[in-house]
Amino acid sequence: MSIIIHPTYFPNIAHLVAIVNANEIKFEVDDNFLKQTYRNRTYIYGANGKLALNIPVIHSQKNRQKYRDVKVFNEEKWQSLHWKSLLSAYRTSPFFEYYEDELLPLFTKKVDYILDFNLKCLDVICDCLQLELNMSKTQTYQKHIEDKTDYRYLVNAKKEQYQNFDTYTQVFNDKHGFIPNLSILDLLFNEGPNALNYLESQIISPLL
Template sequence: MNILIHPTYFPNIAHFVAMVKAKHVVFEMDDNFVKQTYRNRTYIYGANGKLALNIPVIHSQKNRQKYRDVKIFNDENWQSLHWKSLLSAYRTSPFFEYYEDELQPLFQTKATYILDFNMTCFEVICDCLQLELDSSKTETFQKTTEGTTDFRSLVNAKKEQPQTFETYTQVFSNKHGFIPNLSILDLLFNEGPNALNYLESQTLASQ
């Protein structure tokens, strides 16, 4: 199966389940930027439950902007805040130290464009997962697709389908129970090398 999907900020489990099951992954690179989506947001499991990490962007709602042209608002020290949040949430997880050195540079080097940064994060995660994907990028925007399953709806943080993924042990699950479909980081820090096996064994709710 060939799929079309948005590059997002540390994609959630649903995104990765779709990708690992695909024969070929096509990344949507030519759409318009939309606020309040996973393009610049991911969710982790904090001490008080589900926690959103948002990348601030310079975006005008009046004039449509291509996703690839949207710049990160680096006047805010968001990278430091995100890294501190990850430390607070996962430093006691079984595999945080195992991946820390690969991930920390992402929060120390300034990036200009949100799409480029998301792709860099994705490549680092694939290295951590030891996942090799056959992928390509779109060059023009197509509203409908032929011969490719359209998973672009997964980018909508507000309208996502409930997913019934198998439970795995999370750091604060004794406080708030299992929270499904968080950032791939949650799975990686808790399951480590088993994360890829987990993704391959899951089934997506129909879109």
């Protein structure tokens, strides 16, 4: 299957299920950047439940700004904050220490463009999953794609469509129960090497 999908900040389970089960991935990088999407947001499982990690970005004075052109606002120490949040949420998980050294550089080296950073995050995740992708980027924006399954709708965090994914053990299960479709980091820290098998076994519901 050939798909088109957005690169997002530590993609959620739905994004990774689509990516893992595709033979060819085209990343959408030429559309307009919109607020309140997974382009600069991911969700993890904190002690108090679902926790959003947002990357602050510099919004252009113009009405429209291409995804590929959006810069990160580094005046806020968001990288340090996000890493502390991950430590707090997952330091007791079975596999956090196993992946910690691979992930830490993403939170210590300066970031310029959100798109480049998201692709770098995905590269690291693929290394952790031992996954090789056949991927390319869009050169122009097309509203309708006929030769690929269009998963671009998954980027919308506010109109997220329910996905019936299998449960797995999460750190704070006993407090808040299972929370589905969190960042791939949640699955990775809890399931470790079994994460890829989990992703390959899941199915995404079609767009309603």
